[in-house]
Amino acid sequence: MANLKAFTMPKWGIEMAEGTIAEWAVGANEPFKRGAVLALVETDKITNEIEAEADGRFVRILAEAGGTYPVGALLAVLSDGEASDAEIDALIAGFRPADTSFTGEVATTPAPAASAAKPAAPAIPADTKISPVARAEAQAAGIDVAAIAGSGRGGRITAQDIAQATRPQTTPAPAGPYPTTPESDAYASPLARRLAHLNGIALSGVTGTGRKGRIGKADVLALIKPVAEAAPPRVEATPAPAPAVSAPAAASAAPPPAGDHVDVMPMSSMRRTIARRLTESKQTIPHFYVRRRIRADRLLGVRAAVTGQKPSVNDYLVRACALALMEVPQANIQVHGNEIHRFGQADIAIAVATERGLVTPIVKAADRLSVFDISRQMAELAQRARSNRLRGEEISGGSFSLSNLGGFGVEQFDAIINPPQGAILAVGAARPEPIDDDGAIRIVPVLHVSLSCDHRAIDGADGARFMQALAQLIEDPRLLD
Amino acid sequence: MAVMNIREAINRTLYEEMERDPSIIVLGEDVVGGAGTAGGQEAIGGIWGTTGGLFAKFGGDRVIDTPISESAIVGAAAGAALAGLRPVAELMFADFIGVSLDQLWNQMAKFRYMFGGKTKCPAVVRLIYGAGMNAAAQHSQSVYALLTAMPGLKVVLPTTPADAKGMLSEALHGDDPVMFFEHKALYGVKGEVPDGPFRQRFGEARMVREGGDVTMVTCGRMVGFCEKAADKLAADGIGTDLIDLRTTSPLDEEAILDSVEQTGRIVIVDESPPRCSVAADIAAIVAEKAFTSLKAPPRMITGQHSPIPFARELERAWLPSPQKIEDAARHVLAFR
Structure with missing residues (x-):
């Protein structure tokens, strides 16, 4: 008899409540090998691949690509062999989603599969020697624990025992003894x-x-x-005229490193997500850039006059962006397909560099916060970003991004839009430059800012108006109060 | 409920149990205490103050000062227990267990088994242990791992006054030899102690706090260190499941596995050196029985594989610290 297994929406991180099937990589009844990519699942923040834990195939696919399902929902049924419709129907009928103990906002759209769930799993008697997690997992998987010999003390069933019972059996394929060099004089491992x-x-x-x-x-x-x-060089394909369509594809086509001092590191899933999203953004969003110099002497003067804990220049810029977005709501948007979602408040994502890569925690309703409130929030968000403790709601959403490389002495740069947001502001360092001050030449700190806009939703004049509003606020920082 | 420290809890429990059961005797170096001092024979009650007042109440037949010979103390306790008494032997420093090992592991631990259950050996050996008092290599060790490894002995490490009473009382009601480890730095720890008869079963860990993000398993003085580390972690929103083993033999395997199955991350803290330690034992159990639940390799924070240094700074560096424990927890949490 075939070993059937439920394929469910995974839970990545404590805050994940639901996920969207971006794509099924394998069709129904199409055999796959262990490690093969089965599906791409997208959450608010990341898109990840689900890999096969063992050889097998989908005998039934229940979830549609593009559909959003709660964590633990039954998406498909896996098998390692032939399975009758009756067996598959029995598994689907007996399926109960695992208790993911998520107490936050849970998705309201019920999964079609979950709605078909019926309590058919054999009940586990209360006096069964089994750990709480093992009990929950056994119930979720609908397996009969009576047949399991527990590996805990006195035969108590552990979560590991349940994992073994639910996973398809694997037979290691021993390759036999390796030949070794007979040299006995070499002192070698x-x-x-x-x-x-x-x-x-x-x-x-x-x-x-x-x-x-x-x-x-x-x-x-x-x-x-x-x-x-010294070996003959590997035959390379003639360079394709068009660039590779996606970063992962390009990576897999890369030749092995040629030099002695090249470290090859696989991309982390976070890195892959950054790569995929930004490639998609740069390739599919028609970016245009509006650049402007803004004198910053008065803003720096206001900041210098603060006694006690000073907000950073960036905190003032967050405040200025928020107020400018209120003035120019055309720039305070997200783009979703053929819809433009215009926001009533300024939720500003701030790019924070961490060891693991770029993360963008969000200051919500920054237009209603004082620069001091923003400063406190930013300090906490940045600290949590660096210790990888941001919650899902702190990194999802946002209508606008701010990326500031001024701290590194960068004069000016252009940023890539963080979809589905409509625009991102790139800020360089405030450097002393001559300006026309009512006919006189004065040398004052000047900021170079560059706004990247999604031309599908924002026109040049909107971007220019935003920059005008931003310049006014920075040049007359009393307006920021 | 009365508030008292661990020293007082042990003293009162001995007093109450000796009143209850006339077969209980106490023996050890200076357990009567004051011989030769101005205060008279019963003035001191042991250098740790845990046997004060017993001689005055129960007399010299039941409270016995011994020569400085751990072999004799443990051997006499084993014999007395076989003969029907319930001896409570005190080793002023657990470090000197070495000279009484045969009495312990070939005799006490095996009598009941080798005589087919026809006899029993209800002896309690109180072992004063632990570092942090600047007492150098021979008066600072945590030798509980050695006795935990010996089948036939129960190994108990109270960390609260209530546990000290409950587990000493449990030992004095049971029929098996119990190694009762008292950390010298914990004697002053205060807490509420239930009035009247109160026993704490062996093999039940104490869940000091529940947090769910990372599991800390420890015993003895390290429980307090872990609490400090857990406080720091809590300030950053990290929840700790802190498990005080209370007894290392029997071991509450279920408490450890239940927690690790939920957190997937474990830091094991142990005051003894790392090799063949209680920490290593727990790491092995977790690796064997909760492999599929682990999200990071188990991390051990222990003493060093060296004698305990005398210099205060070196002793501090040798021992686990709240900072080391906190760092270890952050390490297992950051593991990808």
């Missing part, structure tokens, strides 16, 4: 001997970098490298 043998490298006379000259894997790899370079 078994792995190093194997690598040396496989690559035809003699280890006698080699001194390794390990303790007491022991030859390790790295030593053998160092010996292999020159050989690889």
Whole structure:
């Protein structure tokens, strides 16, 4: 009999309540291998691939691409072999979503699959020796725990036992003993001997970098490298006239690194998400840029006069952007397909660089906050961003982004729009430059700002008006109070 | 409920249990205490003050000063227990367990098993242990791992006055040898203690706090260190499941696994050196039985694999600290 398994909406992070099937990568009854990408799931913040945990195929796909489903909802039924319709129907009927213990706002759209759920799983007697998590998972998976021999003390069933019972059985394919080099005089690790043998490298006379000259894997790899370079160059496809359509595709087509000092690192899922979203943004959104110089001497003067904890220049800019967006609501938007969503408040995403990559926490309703409130919120958001503790609602949404590289001495740059937002402001450092001050030449700190706009929704005049409003606010900072 | 410290809780429990059960005797170095001092024979009640007043009440037949010989103390306790008494032997410093190991692990721990259950050995050995008092390498060790590894012994480490009473009383009602570890730095810890008969079963960990983001498992003085670390983490919105094992043998495996299955991240804190320690044992159990729940490798914060230094600064560096524990928790939380 085939081993059927429910394929459900995963839960990535404590705040994830629902996800959207961006795409099914595998069709019904199409066999796939372990590790193959099965589907792309999008949340408010990220898009991730779901990989196959084992070989198998979908015997029934229940969720539609583009549909949004709560965490734990039944999306499809997996099998490692032939399965009758009756068996599949029985699993679907008996399916109950796992208790994800999410107490926040849960999606209101019920999953079509979940609505069909009926309590058919055999009830677990209260006196069964089983951990709470194991009990919940067993109930969710609808399995009978009576047949499970627990691995905990006294046969108590653990979550691991349930995981083993619900996953398809795998048979390791032993490759047999590896040939190793018979050299007995070489002081080398078994792995190093194997690598040396496989690559035809003699280890006698080699001194390794390990303790007491022991030859390790790295030593053998160092010996292999020159050989690889001497080998005939890999045949490269003639460069395609068009660029690769997506970053992941481009990455997979990349040649192996040629140099000795190239570290190859797979992209983290966060990096992949940044890559995918920004590629999509730059390729599908018609960007145009409005640039402007703004004298910042008075703003810096106001800031210098603050006693105690001073807000950063960026905090003032958040406030200025918020008020400018109120003046020019055409720029305070999100673009969704053929709709423009105009916001009644300024939710401004701030680009924060972290070790893991770019994150954009959001100051909500910045138009209603004083610069001091913004400063406090930003300090907390940035700290949480760096310690990877931002909550989902703190990074989702937003109608406008602000990216400030002034701290690095950058004079000017252009930013890529963070979809579905309509615009992003790129801010450089305030540098002393001559300006025309009522006919006199004065040298004062000047900011260079560049607004990237989505031309599908924002016209040049709207962008220019926003910049005009922004310049007025910065040049006369009393307006920021 | 009365508020008292651990020293007082142990003293009162001994007093109450000796009143209840005339077969209970107390023996050890200076447990009577004051011989040769101006205050008279019963003036002191042991250098730790845990046996004060017992001699005056119960007399020299039941409260016995011994020579300085741990072999004799533990051996006499084993024999007395076989003969039908309930001895409470005190080792002033647990470090000197070495000379009484045969009495412990070949005799006390095995009598009931080797005589087919026809005899029993209800001895309690009180072992005063722990570092942090600038007492150097031979008077600072946490040797509970050694006795935890010995089948046939129960190993108990109270961290609150209530647990001290409840678990000492439990030991004095049971039929098996109990190794009762008292941390010298915890004697002054105050807390509420239930009045009247009160027993705390062995093998039930204490859930000091529940948080759900990261699990901390510890025992003895490190419980307080973990609480400090958990407070710091809580300030950043990180919730800690803090488990005080209370007894390392029997071990409350379920409490640990239940928590790790939910958090997927565990920091194990142990005052003893890392090799073959209680921490290593728990890490192994978690790796074996909760492998699929782990989101990060288990992290151990322990003493160092070296004798405990005498210099205060070095001793502090040798020991786990709230900061090290907090850093470890952040490390397992950041693990990807």
